[in-house]
Amino acid sequence: MQVIKDVQPDLGLSPAEEARRAQIIAATMATMAELGYRRTSYARIKERAGLSSTRLIGYHFGTKAALIQAVVTTAMSIRDRYLEERAGGTTDRAGMLRALIETEVTFVRDHPECVRVLREVAANADDADGWPVAGPLLRGFRIGRIERLLIQGQREGAFGEFAPDVAARTIAQSIDGAVQAHDEDPSLDLDTYGRQLADFFEQAVAAKR
Template sequence: MQVNPSTQTALQEVQAELGLSVTEAARRAQIVGAAIATIADFGYHKTSFAKIKERAGLSSTRIISYHFTNKAGLMQAVVTTATGMKDKFLEERIEGRTDRAGLLRGYIEAEIAFLGSYPELVRVMVEMASSGSDAEGWFMSAPLVEEFRTGRLERQLRQGQQEGAFGDFAADVMALSIAQAIDGVAAKFAADPKLDLERYGRELADLFLKATAA
């Protein structure tokens, strides 16, 4: 899998925000993009500096070490970049919504839309969520992705219950159910890229709005 142009542009913008020079930001974005594509193709545990070097067209793995020190440093950059890009994507699509039901609908529909816009990032986040057993990787990968996947949603559901916007249900179970439903669409979309994501997003939002209604 190749990282799509919109992803590569976003990667470079993220690196530029770190206060790096244009050249450094471009090189780091190139390496992070190659790491994302490699993980998406081969899985986390089969990803190595050698494969990333080849994907990025670098002359040596030492270039990766220069910018990220080791695998843990590179994986930290991959996770924080991927979650940051997804966070921005979701915020842009939920902007302007203030009621809890509207926020929940916007969240679910945006999550489904993200599958079509950044499929490689979706695969990578799934891989990173189960990467804790790799001693060379970043030990915070799995907890951070899991927090991003269900933790914040669970808190939003609890807040909605306290405000009377949502009914009586176990917020942790509901958050996990929503996340797993989105995961199911991701798997189906990976097998069938022609899947109507807009319809799936709308139908899932309808389903969970009914399930959470006061």
């Protein structure tokens, strides 16, 4: 099992403790991606991580909520790095929107485990022992980021007049549609899918000349 390197370090932890935390997070993500949120027990995580006891999970994270928070933070960090690596040099708003859409779509292919984990956490936000803000955070983060980009583009004259909250939600739901399409057909060409989706929305939000 590969230890995830995108885990945010905690102040005061030794290198060994940080490595153990990363190992547990990686095992949790792999288990959740394979078995789903509800079947991801401490016993399953212990088995996948090769730990001697489930008590080590409680020692490093304290509560299930803290573990889920670390998992979500890690998955989102991986997604943000993926976007930055592929679109970090883009400066114009239309290009940024295109890059965001295309990379969100191809992220489904290149990091399927992260996608499944984030979907599982969002779908099980009612878990009383989980991280209570995970559901609202995951539902609002992507939409909020797209909406802010659209608003800034409107202010700069790059985009036309439309309701940015409606457009942002529509774009996010279309990206979710790509996830579903890929679930149904894993051979789907996501590069083409993302490019065509970006073409559509780039034209839809463009300022009228």
